[in-house]
Amino acid sequence: MARYNPKETEPKWRKAWADTEVFRAGPPTPGVPKYYALEMFPYPSGRLHMGHVRNYSLGDVVARYKRARGFNVLHPMGWDAFGLPAENAAMERGVDPRGWTYENIAKMRAELKELGLSIDWSREFATCDPAYYGKQQDWFLDLWKRGLVYRKESIVNWDPIDQTVLANEQVVDGRGWRSGAPVEKRKLNQWFLRITDYAGELTDSLKTLDRWPDKVRLMQENWIGRSKGLKFSFRWASEAPKGFESGLEVYTTRPDTLYGASFVGIAPEHPLAEQLAADPKVAAFIAECRKGGASEAEIETAEKIGFDTGLTVAHPFDPNWRLPVWIANFILMDYGTGAVFGCPAHDQRDLDFARKYDLPVKAVVLPTGEDPASFQVGGEAYTGPGVAFNSDFLNGLDVEAAKAAAIARIEEQGQGKGATVFRLRDWGVARQRGWGCPIPVVHCAKCGVIPVPKDQLPIVLPDDMDFSKPGNALARHPTWKDTTCPDCGGAATRETDTLDTFVDSSWYFARFTDTESAAPIDKAAADYWMPVDQYVGGIEHAVLHLLYARFVTKALADEGMLSVREPFAGLFTQGMVTHETYRRQNGEWVEPRAVEFETEAGARRAKIAETGEPIVIGDVEKMSKSKKNTVTPDEIFDVYGVDAARLFVLSDSPPERDTQWSASGVEGAWRFVNRVWNEFDSQPAGPAPAPVADPKADELRAFTHRTIKGLTEAVESFRFNSGIARMYEFLNKLKEFPAEGATPAVLGARHEALSAFARLISPFTPHLAEEAWARIGGEGMVVSAPWPEFDPALTQDAVRILPVQVNGKRRGEISVAAGAEPADVEKLVLNDPEIARRLEGLSIKKVIVVKDRIVNIVAG
RNA sequence: GCCGCCGUAGCUCAGUGGUAGAGCGCAUCCUUGGUAAGGCUGAGGUCGGCAGUUCAAUCCUGCCCGGCGGCACCA
Numbered sequence: 029m030a031r032y033n034p035k036e037t038e039p040k041w042r043k044a045w046a047d048t049e050v051f052r053a054g055p056p057t058p059g060v061p062k063y064y065a066l067e068m069f070p071y072p073s074g075r076l077h078m079g080h081v082r083n084y085s086l087g088d089v090v091a092r093y094k095r096a097r098g099f100n101v102l103h104p105m106g107w108d109a110f111g112l113p114a115e116n117a118a119m120e121r122g123v124d125p126r127g128w129t130y131e132n133i134a135k136m137r138a139e140l141k142e143l144g145l146s147i148d149w150s151r152e153f154a155t156c157d158p159a160y161y162g163k164q165q166d167w168f169l170d171l172w173k174r175g176l177v178y179r180k181e182s183i184v185n186w187d188p189i190d191q192t193v194l195a196n197e198q199v200v201d202g203r204g205w206r207s208g209a210p211v212e213k214r215k216l217n218q219w220f221l222r223i224t225d226y227a228g229e230l231t232d233s234l235k236t237l238d239r240w241p242d243k244v245r246l247m248q249e250n251w252i253g254r255s256k257g258l259k260f261s262f263r264w265a266s267e268a269p270k271g272f273e274s275g276l277e278v279y280t281t282r283p284d285t286l287y288g289a290s291f292v293g294i295a296p297e298h299p300l301a302e303q304l305a306a307d308p309k310v311a312a313f314i315a316e317c318r319k320g321g322a323s324e325a326e327i328e329t330a331e332k333i334g335f336d337t338g339l340t341v342a343h344p345f346d347p348n349w350r351l352p353v354w355i356a357n358f359i360l361m362d363y364g365t366g367a368v369f370g371c372p373a374h375d376q377r378d379l380d381f382a383r384k385y386d387l388p389v390k391a392v393v394l395p396t397g398e399d400p401a402s403f404q405v406g407g408e409a410y411t412g413p414g415v416a417f418n419s420d421f422l423n424g425l426d427v428e429a430a431k432a433a434a435i436a437r438i439e440e441q442g443q444g445k446g447a448t449v450f451r452l453r454d455w456g457v458a459r460q461r462g463w464g465c466p467i468p469v470v471h472c473a474k475c476g477v478i479p480v481p482k483d484q485l486p487i488v489l490p491d492d493m494d495f496s497k498p499g500n501a502l503a504r505h506p507t508w509k510d511t512t513c514p515d516c517g518g519a520a521t522r523e524t525d526t527l528d529t530f531v532d533s534s535w536y537f538a539r540f541t542d543t544e545s546a547a548p549i550d551k552a553a554a555d556y557w558m559p560v561d562q563y564v565g566g567i568e569h570a571v572l573h574l575l576y577a578r579f580v581t582k583a584l585a586d587e588g589m590l591s592v593r594e595p596f597a598g599l600f601t602q603g604m605v606t607h608e609t610y611r612r613q614n615g616e617w618v619e620p621r622a623v624e625f626e627t628e629a630g631a632r633r634a635k636i637a638e639t640g641e642p643i644v645i646g647d648v649e650k651m652s653k654s655k656k657n658t659v660t661p662d663e664i665f666d667v668y669g670v671d672a673a674r675l676f677v678l679s680d681s682p683p684e685r686d687t688q689w690s691a692s693g694v695e696g697a698w699r700f701v702n703r704v705w706n707e708f709d710s711q712p713a714g715p716a717p718a719p720v721a722d723p724k725a726d727e728l729r730a731f732t733h734r735t736i737k738g739l740t741e742a743v744e745s746f747r748f749n750s751g752i753a754r755m756y757e758f759l760n761k762l763k764e765f766p767a768e769g770a771t772p773a774v775l776g777a778r779h780e781a782l783s784a785f786a787r788l789i790s791p792f793t794p795h796l797a798e799e800a801w802a803r804i805g806g807e808g809m810v811v812s813a814p815w816p817e818f819d820p821a822l823t824q825d826a827v828r829i830l831p832v833q834v835n836g837k838r839r840g841e842i843s844v845a846a847g848a849e850p851a852d853v854e855k856l857v858l859n860d861p862e863i864a865r866r867l868e869g870l871s872i873k874k875v876i877v878v879k880d881r882i883v884n885i886v887a888g
Numbered sequence: 889g890c891c892g893c894c895g896u897a898g899c900u901c902a903g904u905g906g907u908a909g910a911g912c913g914c915a916u917c918c919u920u921g922g923u924a925a926g927g928c929u930g931a932g933g934u935c936g937g938c939a940g941u942u943c944a945a946u947c948c949u950g951c952c953c954g955g956c957g958g959c960a961c962c963a
Contacts, residue, residue: 031922031925243891243892243957243958246892246958247891247892247959250891250959250960251959253962255963278963280963281962281963282963293963358961358963359963360961360962360963362962363962363963364962364963369963370963371963375963376889376961377963378963449963450962451962567957567958648900676911679910679911680900680901680911681900681901681902682901682902684893685894685901686956687900687901688899688901690899690900690912692899692900692911692912692913693900693911693912695912696911696912697911699926700911706922706926747902749901749902752902752910752911753901753903753909753910754902754910756910756911757909757910830906830907831906831907832907833907833943835943841907873943875943876906876943876944878906881906882906882907882944883906884906884943885943886943886944
C-alpha cells in the first residue's frame, strides 16, 4: 500500500486539466443551461493569502458542482490591477508601477493555479490592460452623452502630503489613511457619476435579490437611505436677502411637528450663509464650524454651535408667527436642502441646540397615556408614536395622518411638495493619480471640456511617469497632456485625473462574457451568460463595490449594452480567516510558525520553539501582517498539499462566518485525505461485483445513498462545512466495511460507495478525487463525471430503532420494520416487558407514535 | 443610540420539535516492516439563563445575561 503523495499527485492532475482544457466555458448556446460562477477578482498584491484561498475555494466548489450537474459553466479570473499600492511601491522602491503590477500578477497567477481552481484562464485580463480600460473609456463617453457624467465644484477630502483627494473611507479619524496627515476640506472640480438618478431603483430592486444575504440588502438600503417627507419654502418675515426672494427652502420628514417649530437652521456651507459671510462676524463663525475634525468621534462629541443671523421667516400655518434663522454647525449642506426647521421637543439635535441658546421647546406629539396638561419634554426629545396636540388643525391625528395632513395643507398653499430624499450622494470618480484609467476628456481654452472622439480611444497612460514624488504623476508628465482640441484643432490639454478603481470593478463581470469583443460588451454573449449566478466575496464590499456594480449595470442596460438590470443573481459573502495571536512578554508579536505548544495540567502553553521563551497566547484576530498572525498558503501547500488546505478552510465554519485557522485543524484535514486514499487503495482492482441482496451490503448502500442526499443538499445550500462533516461520517462508516475479507456483496457495495464518494469530494478536494477515481477504474476524469444520484428507496434502513419515551423521557427502544403502522407499533411497545416494567403503577393516558421516529407514552 | 449576528464537549464548530454529533485535544491500549507514522477503545455535555407553547423544546415564542459586527448630527 502506498502512502498518498500530494506532491506528485496534485501537479499531475492540474496538468491533465490544463492539457484537456476542461474548464474552458462552452460557447453561448441557447437551450444549454448556463451557470456563471464568479469570485471577486483580487488586487494583485503579489502574494496569495488565506482569505484568497477561502474565497476561491468556496467559488470553486460551486463551479465544479454545477459542472458535474451538467451546466455550461463560466468561471473566469482577472485582476483588479489599478490603485495606490503600485504607486506606493513605485515611490518607495523606485520601480515602475506597470512592471511591478504585471510581475505580481504572474506570481499570483501561479499561486492561484496551484490551488487547482476550475478557472477558464483563456478569459483572464487585468484592468490595467489598455484593451480593458480603453473599453471603459468607451462606455464612460456613452454615459456622458446620456447625462450621467458631470463635473462640479465640490468640497473634498484633501491629503496635503499625498496630494490627492481621498474617498471618505480613506479618511481615518480625520487623517489620511496612508500619510497620517490631517485631512483638509478643499473645493475642487470633480467628476461625478449620477448614481442618485438610480437611487429609487437601487432601493426598490433590492427586494428582487432573493439570493442575497439579508444583511447586505439591509446595509445597502441604509446606505441609500430613502426617506419620505416634505420640501417647502419659508416666506420671509424680515427683508428677503438678495437671491432668496422666493423664500428659504427646507426639508423635513416630520411635517406633523410643524407647530413645534422654534427656529430655522441652515448649514454653514449654505449659499445664504456664504452670502451673509460678508459680515466678518458671520465669516468668523463659519470658519469656526470648519475647524472641527471629520472623524466620527469628533463629530459625535462636537458641541452644537449656532449664529443668529437676525433674519426671520414666517410660520407656514401662521403668518404672524416669526421664527429666527440660525446658522448651525450640525446641519449638513449635502442632505436635503441644507436647511431645516428646528423642532426641539421631537428631535434630539434641535433640543440640544434649543437648550443651549434658550429657544422655545413646545411639545406637539402626545405619547399614548400621557396627559396633555402635564406632558413635558426635559432633556430627551420624544420621537415615538403618539397623537398631535397643541397643533391646531392637526390635533387628534396620529403621526402618520398628521404628516399627510400637513403635507396636503402646504401643497394647497403652494409653498412646497411632498418629496423623497436620499442619503446617497453622487459618486465622485476622479482621482488625482497616475496609475489609473485616464478620463477621456480634453480641456480646450476655447471650446471648454470636450470628450475624446471614440476613434481616438484608448487614451493610454505614458510609460515614463515619474513616481518619485507624491501627487499625480500623470499631471506631472512633461508632454502627455499636450494635445489638440477635437473640436477646434487648437492647442488643448488632456484631463489628468483618472477614474476611481471602483469604476474598473463595476463592469468586469460583463467583460468576462466576451473578452475579445470590439464593443465594451458583446450583447449576445452577455445575454447568454448574465447575470452572474453566484458571486462570492467579502462582506467588506457590501456597500461600495456591490452598489457601484449594480448602478453601472443599470446605466449600461439603459444604454442598450446589457439586458439584465441586476448583475448578481446570487451573492455569498464569506467570513474572514482568523488566527490566534502570539506575543512575547515585551509585547512583540510572534509568528505562528515560530511557536511550539505543550499541554500541562489541561492548560495549553506556548513557547518559542528555538529558545523556549514562554509567550502569551492572545486573541483570535483576522490574519494581518501587523500582528504577524498569518500563515502563508505556500508553506501549507508544501507540507500538506492543496487539497488538505482547501478542505480545512471549507470545513471548520459555515462559509459566511469567520473561520479560525489552526495547525492542528489542517493536520486533521491532511489525515482525512490519507484515510480517504487508504479506503480507495484497499479496494481490489478489477470490475465491481454485481449488487447482490445482502443485509450487510444493504446497510452500507443505505448509508451511501443517505450521504449523497445529505451532501448534495449541503452543497446546494452553501453549507459546505456540514457537507464535509458528512464526508467524515461517511468515511467512519466505510471503515466498518473493510475490503479485506469482505464478501463479494460487500465489495460491490463498497465499489458503489467509493464511486459516489470520489465524485462527492471532487468539488472540495479535486486532486484526491481524480486519483481516487482513477484508482477504482472510473471512466475519464472525475471532473467530467456526472454528480451521483441517490435512490430514495435506499436511503432508508429496513429496520428502524425507535426510542420509547415515557412522559418525554427516554426509557427504552424498540426495533420495528421501516414504515410500520403506528397502531402496530403501539401494540408492540405495550407488550414489551421492559417498557411494561417502566409503566408499573402508572395508568396510560395517551400513546403518541410518530412513524419511523419515536414513541411517547403519557402516563400518570 | 439604532440595526444585525452568535452563545451546543476542554477548543473550533455541525445538527434537529422526537436516541446529542464531527474534527482537534485528552486518557488507555495495540502496532513499531505504512514510521517526518498508523490504528483500537474510552471519558467528557442541566445544548447561556428564566418563563411560555407542546404528549415531547437544544430547536418555536417572550424576557434576560454575555460576546461580536455594521451604521450613526441624514432633519
